[in-house]
Amino acid sequence: MSGVLVDSDVLIEVLRGRNASVVDNWIRLANSPEAVLCSPVTVAEIFHGIREREQSAAEAIFSAIVCLPISPEIARKAGDYLRAFHKSHAVALGDALIAAAAQTHQLALWTNNRKHFPMKDVRFFKTG
DSSP states (O other): OOEEEEOHHHHHHHHHTOOHHHHHHHHHHHTSSSEEEEOHHHHHHHHHHOOGGGHHHHHHHHHHSEEOOOOHHHHHHHHHHHHHHHHHHOOOHHHHHHHHHHHHTTOEEEOSOGGGOOOTTOOBOOOO
16 A cells, blocks of 8 residues: 555644644645545544544544554554563554554654654655
């Protein structure tokens, strides 16, 4: 599969419109042939902290992008990441699952928090 897996921090910036660079990259990506995907972890994180005025925009975003299921393969890879990086880098379960989804499906991960993803086998989305 080819495409970009979008992390929660990026979608928060898109919803709030605070970072013009992120919004510009979002528009560029939306107009490209790349598939735009997310993890169920991202959906949970967004709706956990959503503001009422962002609700309809979030619904529109999630209806337009593909949400990958967490398969046993992704869960196993996330467990491997946690074993390798939890103590040394404080990698959390959600980030391990997101990284595992990106790596398993060979997607570029778009995040503004690369320190949460010390995995060497995860490829990152290059913003313009």
